[in-house]
Amino acid sequence: xxxxxxxxxxxxxxxxxxxxxxxxxxxxxxxxxxxxxxxxxxxxxxxxxxxxxxxxxxxxxxxxxxxxxxxxxxxxxxxxxxxxxxxxxxxxxxxxxxxxxxxxxxxxxxxxxxxxxxxxxxxxxxxxxxxxxxxxxxxxxxxxxxxxxxxxxxxxxxxxxxxxxxxxxxxxxxxxxxxxxxxxxxxxxxxxxxxxxxxxxxxxxxxxxxxxxxxxxx
Amino acid sequence: xxxxxxxxxxxxxxxxxxxxxxxxxxxxxxxxxxxxxxxxxxxxxxxxxxxxxxxxxxxxxxxxxxxxxxxxxxxxxxxxxxxxxxxxxxxxxxxxxxxxxxxxxxxxxxxxxxxxxxxxxxxxxxxxxxxxxxxxxxxxxxxxxxxxxxxxxxxxxxxxxxxxxxxxxxxxxxxxxxxxxxxxxxxxxxxxxxxxxxxxxxxxxxxxxxxxxxxxxxxxxxxxxxxxxxxxxxxxxxxxxxxxxxxxxxxxxxxxxxxxxxxxxxxxxxxxxxxxxxxxxxxxxxxxxxxxxxxxxxxxxxxxxxxxxxxxxxxxxxxxxxxxxxxxxxxxxxxxxxxxxxxxxxxxxxxxxxxxxxxxxxxxxxxxxxxxxxxxxxxxxxxxx
Numbered sequence: 001x002x003x004x005x006x007x008x009x010x011x012x013x014x015x016x017x018x019x020x021x022x023x024x025x026x027x028x029x030x031x032x033x034x035x036x037x038x039x040x041x042x043x044x045x046x047x048x049x050x051x052x053x054x055x056x057x058x059x060x061x062x063x064x065x066x067x068x069x070x071x072x073x074x075x076x077x078x079x080x081x082x083x084x085x086x087x088x089x090x091x092x093x094x095x096x097x098x099x100x101x102x103x104x105x106x107x108x109x110x111x112x113x114x115x116x117x118x119x120x121x122x123x124x125x126x127x128x129x130x131x132x133x134x135x136x137x138x139x140x141x142x143x144x145x146x147x148x149x150x151x152x153x154x155x156x157x158x159x160x161x162x163x164x165x166x167x168x169x170x171x172x173x174x175x176x177x178x179x180x181x182x183x184x185x186x187x188x189x190x191x192x193x194x195x196x197x198x199x200x201x202x203x204x205x206x207x208x209x210x211x212x213x214x215x216x217x218x
Numbered sequence: 219x220x221x222x223x224x225x226x227x228x229x230x231x232x233x234x235x236x237x238x239x240x241x242x243x244x245x246x247x248x249x250x251x252x253x254x255x256x257x258x259x260x261x262x263x264x265x266x267x268x269x270x271x272x273x274x275x276x277x278x279x280x281x282x283x284x285x286x287x288x289x290x291x292x293x294x295x296x297x298x299x300x301x302x303x304x305x306x307x308x309x310x311x312x313x314x315x316x317x318x319x320x321x322x323x324x325x326x327x328x329x330x331x332x333x334x335x336x337x338x339x340x341x342x343x344x345x346x347x348x349x350x351x352x353x354x355x356x357x358x359x360x361x362x363x364x365x366x367x368x369x370x371x372x373x374x375x376x377x378x379x380x381x382x383x384x385x386x387x388x389x390x391x392x393x394x395x396x397x398x399x400x401x402x403x404x405x406x407x408x409x410x411x412x413x414x415x416x417x418x419x420x421x422x423x424x425x426x427x428x429x430x431x432x433x434x435x436x437x438x439x440x441x442x443x444x445x446x447x448x449x450x451x452x453x454x455x456x457x458x459x460x461x462x463x464x465x466x467x468x469x470x471x472x473x474x475x476x477x478x479x480x481x482x483x484x485x486x487x488x489x490x491x492x493x494x495x496x497x498x499x500x501x502x503x504x505x506x507x508x509x510x511x512x513x514x515x516x517x518x519x520x521x522x523x524x525x526x527x528x529x530x531x532x533x534x535x536x537x538x539x540x541x542x543x544x545x546x547x548x549x550x551x552x553x554x555x556x557x558x559x560x561x562x563x564x565x566x567x568x569x570x571x572x573x574x575x576x577x578x579x580x581x582x583x584x585x586x587x588x589x590x591x592x593x594x595x596x597x598x599x600x601x602x603x
Contacts, residue, residue: 045563054567055588058535061595063563065554075555 008087008113009035011171011179011197015111016040020082023047023107025069026089029056037062045081047072070094073102081107088113088195091147101163104202113173113197118152118190136175137194153190160200169199229303229310230287233260235326236360244321244328244356250346254335257360258326259283259318262302263310265366271602272366273308274357275317276374276381278578279505280446280497282325285317286310291496300581307589312602313370318360320353320381322505324498327356331432331498341500343429348504350377350512354384358392368392370600371593375399375578376545377505380512383525383553387514390529395596397589399537400578402549403522403556404513409544412452413506416445420499429500442499443490450489455541455574515556522552523559533599534564535592537585544575565592 005013009032016022018040024033027046030053036042046064048054057064067075069086070093084107086099091114093099103110115137116122125133132142140146151159160167171179172193182189184196236257238244243253260283265272275285275298282289286296286303302308308315319327322345330345337344361369369392374382379401386396402409420426423441431437451459463482478484518524534557538550547568557564569584571577577585 043563045558051567051570051584054565055584055591058565058567058588059591059595061599063533063565065558065564065566066568067551067566075551075558077559077561080558080561 005035006031007173007175007177007179008195008197011173012036012085012087012111013039015169015199016042016083019043021045021080021107023076023081023084025073025084025086025103027057027062027064028053030060030062030064032085032087033057033062034060069099073099073106076106078105079108083107083109083111085111086113087111088115090114091149091151093149096149096151097159097163100159100165100200104163104165104200108201109168110200111197112200113195114151114156115147115195116153116190116193117150118154119194120191121194123191135194153184153193153196154187156196156198157184160198164203165200166203167198168201171197173197229262231261231263231310233283234258236363238359238363242359244352244359246346246352247349248347252321252328252346252348252352254328255321255356255359256326256328256332257318257321257356258323259316259360260285260287261317262286262308262315263313265314265364266602269366270368270370270600271312272314272316272361272364272369273371273373274361274369274385275302275308275315276353276357276372276378277317277320278374278376278378279449279509280493280502281378282323283317283319283327284325285315289496292492297579300579301586301589307586307593308373312597314366316361316364318357320377320505321356322348322353322501322508324501329498330429330500330504340430340432342432343500345500345504347507347511349508350380350384351388351517353508354381354388357381357385358389361392368394370602371395371397371596373397373399374401376401376575377509379545380509380514383514384512386529386532386534387517387525390526390532393529393532394600395533395535395592396529397535397537397592398550398553399585400539400542400545400550400575401553402545403515403525403553405510406549410510412449412544413510415448417503417506419444419448420503423499426499429503431499437494438499439494442494442497442502443487445499445502446493446497447486447490450486452544453574453576455543455572457541457572458574458576461572522556526557526560526562530561532562533596534562535588536564536566537588538566538568539573539575539577540568540570541572542575542577 022042022044024046027048033044054066084103090096121135122133170184172182173195238255243251244255284296319325322329330341334341372382372385379398382396382398420441423438425436426438466481514525515522536550538547554566
């Protein structure tokens with residue numbers, strides 16, 4: 001465990017209620033889940049694609065399922081968690097809209113962070129050089145980036161609207177700086193935010209599953 | 219880790235055959251009872267003062283209690299020697315490890331070769347049909363007799379994994395954690411089909427004598443060997459067979475006959491021939507039947523998640539092998555899905571290997587690492603040093 005906490009982790013730590021049930025999609029080696037378990041006493045579950053990540057999580061005593069956020073979210077029953085976390089990977093999913101919708105089927109609230117393609121550095125790179133941008137939040141060249149579904153802050157907000165999701169909180173994240181609460185609908189933020197972290201919920205509350213009884217998967 | 223280091227030679231700390239008194243029969247799922255019941259077992263390590271470090275390891279179809287002890291008939295090292303021993307995932311310096319021969323087996327636990335008290339002769343086909351649930355019920359009787367209130371873990375691969383799942387369904391209050399490796403929550407049509415081939419091979423052997431071969435002093439060795447050969451193919455992957463044997467010949471040139479020309483033929487014949495020395499044909503019939511009858515969801519109204527709803531406090535680790543086509547990864551994923559559905563905290567990993575179903579017994583660093591990580595983390599959660 002490193003002594004400095006990633007800025008998005010610090011923000012997520014603030015958002016999550018103590019003792020909550022948390023699903024971390026793409027949990028890597030389990031740093032965030034371990035932090036949430038230690039600091040907030042959460043009941044955590046990870047989903048991770050890499051065998052190394054899964055082995056590391058198991059060694060940390062975390063419950064982790066090897067799987068793919070694009071394919072395997074249907075493993076989890078409706079409203080089995082209080083929070084589903086997807087950190088900086090929605091843009092790598094084959095079907096981001098479906099994934100977002102799944103997160104809010106599984107959990108009461110989703111914590112999702114996305115790099116903002118509307119950030120001024122990105123716009124400037126395109127405008128001045130006519131090249132695909134390579135920035136701190138988007139460091140890879142176009143041909144090797146895992147990011148296949150990039151969006152701007154405005155795009156993401158309109159997807160939330162289309163899915164009838166409520167934005168409960170939003171913060172702008174930048175490396176090495178503390179998070180700044182923002183109104184994602186403010187046009188200026190679409191220029192300023194490098195990465196945005198959202199706390200989302202459904203406007204129409206789904207019926208919570210009765211403590212995940214059987215009959216969920218017939 | 220080098221293969222087959224005989225460091226486990228002296229780690230056995232106890233065991234024997236536990237004979238239950240006549241007033242403690244084993245009730246069976248079929249409605250019959252088994253009496254008297256004798257359970258052969260081995261132990262490794264010592265039970266701690268709080269009796270909280272006991273691990274039950276459940277063996278596979280043709281395994282037995284010789285988990286990490288030399289086999290009395292073959293002289294070979296214990297079947298899970300690579301995973302049980304000092305510094306290994308199951309460590310007798312920290313754990314009290316118990317392995318029992320299953321009911322219906324032939325290494326000391328009551329099975330079809332045992333004497334039927336009603337006739338004074340071997341049971342043969344008079345032995346009642348048993349299930350995975352019956353095996354687990356017998357194990358639970360032994361665990362209780364040994365004075366162990368709760369098990370730190372039940373660990374098993376293949377049929378052992380099925381027993382581990384059955385433990386979670388039947389005795390969740392007596393469990394802290396479950397490790398299920400290369401198994402399934404039910405036997406598929408393909409699994410049943412392969413077993414039927416094996417059973418028919420045994421029953422087609424004239425020496426089987428309708429199951430009463432012990433009376434005549436013969437044994438259906440040919441049939442049992444063929445059953446083993448067919449089953450053995452299902453334990454390996456195509457890639458592993460190719461890597462090991464390819465089309466390599468035993469001698470220079472073909473025999474232009476039906477000798478074992480190919481190395482793979484010779485290997486299978488050896489597997490079949492050596493198996494009959496240590497296994498009873500009727501036990502093979504009964505245990506394969508128990509596997510075929512296994513369907514944990516069917517025992518719970520057709521919903522697998524229902525099997526685990528009382529096991530929400532049990533920590534699960536489900537592992538599969540990428541090249542296992544006998545119990546493929548999808549079967550393990552179905553288990554994990556049901557565990558999630560039941561609200562249990564479960565971990566799942568697919569171990570990448572080309573060694574097929576048998577990877578469970580072999581040197582597999584990722585299995586080693588994953589199992590060690592899970593056991594260490596659970597030991598910490600259980601408060602074991």
